[in-house]
Amino acid sequence: MEPEQMKEYIKDFSLDNCPLGNQGYTRVLLQLFGYAGHGKSSFINSCKYVMDDAEYAEYAKVADSIKGPETLMRNSYLLANNVTLVDNRGAAKMDKMEIGEIYLQLGNFLPLDSPVVWQTNFSDMMNKVLASEKQECATDFIVPIFVYSAKAGMLDAEIGEIISCAKKITGLEPTVVVTHGLSIPAAELNKIKDKFRDMGAGSVYPLENYTQEDNMKTRGKHKVILRCLYKSLKNVEFRMKDKLDPIQERIERKGFLITYAHERGVKEARDRGILEERERAIQEARQKAIQEARAKQEKAKKSKCPIS
Template sequence: MQTIPEMTEHIKSFSLNNQGFSRVLIQLFGFLGHGKSSFINTCKYVLDDTEYKTYADVKNNDGGNTTARITYPLTDTLTLVDNRGCAIMNGYETGEIFAQLGNLLPLDQEVEWSKDLKLVDRIVAAERFVQSTDFIFPIFVYSVKKGLSFDEVPEIKELLTTARNLTGICPVVILTHKTHSNLRDVQAKFEDMDVERIFALENFTPEDHLKTRGKHEDVLKIFLEVIKDVKFRMERFPDPDGERAKRKQFVLRFIYEMELKKKEEEMEKRRRDEERQRNQARASSQSQASDQSSSGCILQ
């Protein structure tokens, strides 16, 4: 097994060898307050091997403090990308995530939850700012402390499956707060979602950044696996422009189907409302008729 210095050197020296791509953007995504920014600070601390610094803003109450898609270079080749966490995984927020994973939106800008077809407009406007030579690698961050209900599993599984189909890479799942009692339960649920790689770790924090071998190895092992997946994918799909065109088509189709589904739901809601109003009017009319009939009988 490699030592920590050997693992670190392997990661820092990794290059793409002019395979059509210039860098790897490791795109983090997930819910609000699950430790994405803390994970970035932890990775910088481990790979830079200097004093602990707060690079990505962290909110102490786990409510999520990131509102923009911000880049944090780790090496000459690997760059972490923080992201605004989702409150819920509705169509607008997942559409934003897929546009980012498709490398269709610019970096270092505020994240919007674009309604209607505004996301399409933003994708078109971003054409001249994004680089086809950026290789996107998806990492889903989830806090063990939050727990994971069975009701949430189908929603997350669909998100991860779509991210895999879009990028061609099974998203790596990072479970933060590994010492929490929920770890085994949460890990088992992600395994049931057919997630290939699940890593659990404790992030370093401003309050607790004592360097330990275990924490260092947990982080380094993640990047060693990321590098293996990147190499595997690049050997089989070496055309950045062609890959990005496919991802764009995928995301635009997703947005179109999302809008179509929304309109169908609105039409169905309108139909139910109209049906309910007709039933109420019918019931009211029958009630009035019954009252009039009763009054007539009394008068007689």
């Protein structure tokens, strides 16, 4: 398909035109998630650049790699009338705490255009799910897009879990955007693509983002970014062939997050229990070693000065 046709489709996309109508959804949220510094904000700028017939602009502030993580908010950008891009806060360490927050963002349980503060424990996570009752976002159709930099090399083990949970939360196989996708050898890129597919991801799009330094329009760059957006919306249309219920979906999402928070809480408590057990065993072993050493000393003393 020609780039112009894809662009028209994106611009005119409406949930009302889906096979069974909008079914109660009012807009599509293309949710970008992933590690900090992997190119989420740059991808937002690239998408805006290919959609708007205007000069390149930095809508989403891009990270200065020396400074560390840039986007600490959950920012939204209008792409077309019914389509919004979400630049979620990226995780620096991808530890359990950050992964929980990624799921809260993906599940749409944190407000848009507000700071994202990493939670500290199980009850923080529960409280955030409960507080989300105030938000009116049950009518968003969520599309997960994982942004991964090819420069990061092979995929960490936790990415498999994140891809699979993102699928459970949203009901869609996450699309993967591989940034810096043209700056590594083809064989390496193919390995990354295969690995993502093995993990259960949907389509994988290797690409080079437009940046402040390099924003010369090329047909190739435009085409792959438009294809990614076009196919993502086509997937929404496909999914909307089934009878869906946004309210019921949100309840299920909430259930997933509460179960996740609970299991995490239980694991933390168990880990703490194991640590305490270990600490006790170490103390006992230390006491035993001291007693044995003392007994040995006593014995040695006695053997030196035998009682006559």
